[in-house]
Amino acid sequence: MNRLTIVRAAVVAAGLVAMSAVAFAQNTPFEPTVGQGGKDVVWVPTPDTLVEKMLDLAKVTPADSLIDLGSGDGKTVIAAAKRGVKAKGIEYNPDMVALSQRRAREAGVTNLASFERADLFETDLSTATVITMFLLPDINLKLRPKILDLKPGTRIVSNSFTMGEWEEDASARVTEDCSSWCTALLWIVPAKVQGTWQVGNETLTLAQTFQMVSGTLGSTSVSGRMNGEEITFTAGNRTYTGRVDGGSITGTISGGGSFTATRR
Numbered sequence: 001m002n003r004l005t006i007v008r009a010a011v012v013a014a015g016l017v018a019m020s021a022v023a024f025a026q027n028t029p030f031e032p033t034v035g036q037g038g039k040d041v042v043w044v045p046t047p048d049t050l051v052e053k054m055l056d057l058a059k060v061t062p063a064d065s066l067i068d069l070g071s072g073d074g075k076t077v078i079a080a081a082k083r084g085v086k087a088k089g090i091e092y093n094p095d096m097v098a099l100s101q102r103r104a105r106e107a108g109v110t111n112l113a114s115f116e117r118a119d120l121f122e123t124d125l126s127t128a129t130v131i132t133m134f135l136l137p138d139i140n141l142k143l144r145p146k147i148l149d150l151k152p153g154t155r156i157v158s159n160s161f162t163m164g165e166w167e168e169d170a171s172a173r174v175t176e177d178c179s180s181w182c183t184a185l186l187w188i189v190p191a192k193v194q195g196t197w198q199v200g201n202e203t204l205t206l207a208q209t210f211q212m213v214s215g216t217l218g219s220t221s222v223s224g225r226m227n228g229e230e231i232t233f234t235a236g237n238r239t240y241t242g243r244v245d246g247g248s249i250t251g252t253i254s255g256g257g258s259f260t261a262t263r264r
Contacts, residue, residue, distance in 0.1 A: 029102065030095040043072050043096070046134050046159050047178040051079045054184040057172050058130045058155045060085050067128040069120045069135065069143070074100025074113070076132050081109035085130075089115040090123050125150060134159035134181070148210075152191035152244065153228030157184055166210045169227070187211075190226035191244040197261040204261055 046054075054076070060066060062084035068076045071089025073096060080087035081104070091097050097117045104113040116123075120139075125131060125146065131154065133140070141164050147156055160183045162168070168185040175182065194208035202218040211226040217235040224233025229244045231251075240259060242251020249261040 030099050043093075044134070044181065045073060046075060047174070047181060048075070048079075049174045049177045050159060050182055050184060051076050053172050053174050054132055054157045054159065055080055055083065057170060057184045057186045058132070058157045060130055062086075064129045065127055066130040066132065067123070067125060069123070069131060069133040071100060071115060072096055072134075074103050074115060077113045077115065078104055078107050078109055080130075080132075081113035082107065084112070086112050087114075089113075090118050090120050091115060092117065092119060121146075128154060130155045130157065132157045132159075135161060137161045137164070140164070147187075148189060150189045152189050152226075154189040156187040156189065158187075159184065161185075163187060169211065188226075188228045191229045191231070193226065193231060193244060193249070196264040197249065198264055199259055199261045 058064075060080060060083060064085050066077070066080045066085050066087040068080075068087065068089045071077055071091045074089055074091075077087040077089040077100065089097075089100055091100065094117050097115045100115045101110075104110050104115070107113075120135075121142065128150070131147070133156075135143075135158070140158065140161055144163055144166065147154075156163075160181050162185065166187065169188050170186040172184045173182055174184075188211070190208075190211040192208065193206050193213060195206060197204040197206065199217065204215065204217045204222070206213050206215040206222070208226075213222070213224045213226060213231065213233060215222045220235045222233050222235045224231060224240075230241070231244055231249060232239065232241045234240075239254040240251060241254075242249040242259065242261070247263040250258070252258050
């Protein structure tokens with residue numbers, strides 16, 4: 001065999017090795033690695049036990065519509081779908097989206113679980129009754145104004161990270177099969193009630209900081225809180241409990257009686 005023939009054989013062999021490597025890479029399913037970079041955050045998986053705790057804390061039911069922001073490997077969306085919940089994952093990494101779709105097929109929940117490659121800051125969240133996320137605090141803060149404009153009663157559940165000075169309405173921690181990122185935090189989007197209302201012959205003036213309210217009813221100081229569309233406040237020795245419906249609040253007063261407030 002002459003030298004030219006040997007060189008040609010070597011080139012052909014190298015080409016076959018390269019083609020085999022490409023074919024292997026193309027046929028090997030993508031698997032994420034902890035800490036891999038993303039558009040807004042690195043990827044870290046949520047422990048299975050915390051996924052279930054987050055869904056429990058939000059009290060999800062098949063009547064809900066869930067959106068998971070930064071859905072990663074699709075774990076939370078698939079877990080929700082297994083509970084009969086229509087759930088959608090928003091994820092920027094196309095490999096993660098494909099992986100999630102594959103896992104949803106393997107779990108047999110493609111009728112309820114879907115995944116979309118999208119920017120979480122540009123996603124329409126208005127269809128969700130529950131939003132789950134495992135994002136950094138600064139990302140949560142950027143999303144907070146958009147979240148606060150959602151329909152009152154929308155439940156927001158975060159793995160470990162807070163919403164700044166907006167205190168959570170509830171929290172839960174898992175200790176079994178979880179060594180890190182083991183806390184679920186829940187917020188309920190409050191109705192916006194700040195302003196002046198007329199209650200019979202008296203004026204109700206409310207200031208609002210997230211779910212907390214304060215103010216006056218006539219000359220009596222008021223303090224209370226929101227729970228979605230529900231408002232509870234105390235004025236003197238009487239507690240008012242009502243539901244906000246646009247420009248009106250209707251409810252009951254402790255000790256008997258009812259009230260209606262109309263926004264001025």
